[in-house]
Amino acid sequence: AQSVTQLGSHVSVSEGALVLLRCNYSSSVPPYLFWYVQYPNQGLQLLLKYTSAATLVKGINGFEAEFKKSETSFHLTKPSAHMSDAAEYFCAVSEPNSASKIIFGSGTRLSIRP
Amino acid sequence: EADIYQTPRYLVIGTGKKITLECSQTMGHDKMYWYQQDPGMELHLIHYSYGVNSTEKGDLSSESTVSRIRTEHFPLTLESARPSHTSQYLCASLGSVSYNEQFFGPGTRLTVL
Numbered sequence: 001a002q003s004v005t006q007l008g009s010h011v012s013v014s015e016g017a018l019v020l021l022r023c024n025y026s027s028s029v030p031p032y033l034f035w036y037v038q039y040p041n042q043g044l045q046l047l048l049k050y051t052s053a054a055t056l057v058k059g060i061n062g063f064e065a066e067f068k069k070s071e072t073s074f075h076l077t078k079p080s081a082h083m084s085d086a087a088e089y090f091c092a093v094s095e096p097n098s099a100s101k102i103i104f105g106s107g108t109r110l111s112i113r114p
Numbered sequence: 115e116a117d118i119y120q121t122p123r124y125l126v127i128g129t130g131k132k133i134t135l136e137c138s139q140t141m142g143h144d145k146m147y148w149y150q151q152d153p154g155m156e157l158h159l160i161h162y163s164y165g166v167n168s169t170e171k172g173d174l175s176s177e178s179t180v181s182r183i184r185t186e187h188f189p190l191t192l193e194s195a196r197p198s199h200t201s202q203y204l205c206a207s208l209g210s211v212s213y214n215e216q217f218f219g220p221g222t223r224l225t226v227l
Contacts, residue, residue: 009154032213043120043204043218044157051213090157094214100145101173102216106156 002027002093006105014113019063019078021108023091026072033074034092034102035065044090050074061085086112117141120205120219127195128227135190135222137205145208146188147216150174150201157204163188195226 007022025031032051036044048059055067061084065076074091091105118139127133139146144165149157149172159172163182177199178192188207192199202223206216 032215034215036218041123041221041223043118043220044206045218046215049213049215088154096214100208100214100216101147101159101162102214104157107154109154 002031002095002103004091004093004103004105006089006091006108008108009106010109010111012111012113013081015083016080019076019081019085019110021076021089021091021110023065023074023076023105024072025074025091025093027093027095029095032094032096033065033067034094035059035063035074035076036090036092036104037061038088038090038107040087047076047089081110081112083112083114086110118205118207118217118219120203120222122222123220124223124225126225126227129194129196131195131226133192133195133224135203135205135224137188137190137219138186139188139207139217139219140186141207141217142185143207143217144185146182147206147208148172148178148180148188148190149204149206150176151204151221152201161190195224197226200224200226 003026005024035047050067058064092102094102121136148161158174160176161180204221205219
């Protein structure tokens with residue numbers, strides 16, 4: 001069975017500082033992995049996805065994530081935080097041939113300090 | 115860009131009312147999904163559909179029902195709303211060759227008094 005664990009329900013960083021949001025997954029087969037962002041009172045927007053091609057995945061808004069099979073991790077990073085990055089971030093996992101269902105983590109709220 | 119719409123965006127109703135949350139997508143996607151999300155919490159799949167006349171219950175038990183008469187339309191209905199139904203409801207759809215990437219609507223925030 002697939003599952004996702006996001007470490008830290010709330011992360012706070014200063015504007016211009018490195019952003020690191022942690023995600024570990026469990027899957028019985030090579031998975032698809034996603035990071036979604038949710039701004040207040042909105043739906044989810046895809047930041048980036050891993051689909052077994054390059055292990056370092058670049059997404060929108062300067063975010064990237066690295067797939068590390070040995071650590072079963074898919075951490076999200078951004079070199080320099082911007083005030084507009086404040087939002088809820090969800091890591092998600094899906095298995096090929098799983099009826100296309102996605103399992104979401106519990107989310108990490110990112111706050112940016114001026 | 116994904117085009118998936120949900121109406122209403124916000125709804126406040128009294129206990130016992132019947133409500134229908136609308137979800138439409140213009141991308142011709144076969145697979146559609148409904149999620150329930152409590153504030154600050156993860157998403158839970160409550161219903162999904164593989165296509166017209168196909169509906170399945172999700173991982174979280176829900177008293178709501180869905181229908182899929184047209185490809186583009188996937189409404190969710192609560193026959194008798196209760197305060198425990200207060201939540202955000204998110205609709206999503208999936209293209210057939212998108213590595214399971216789902217596109218989300220803006221959500222409906224439901225409050226039952």
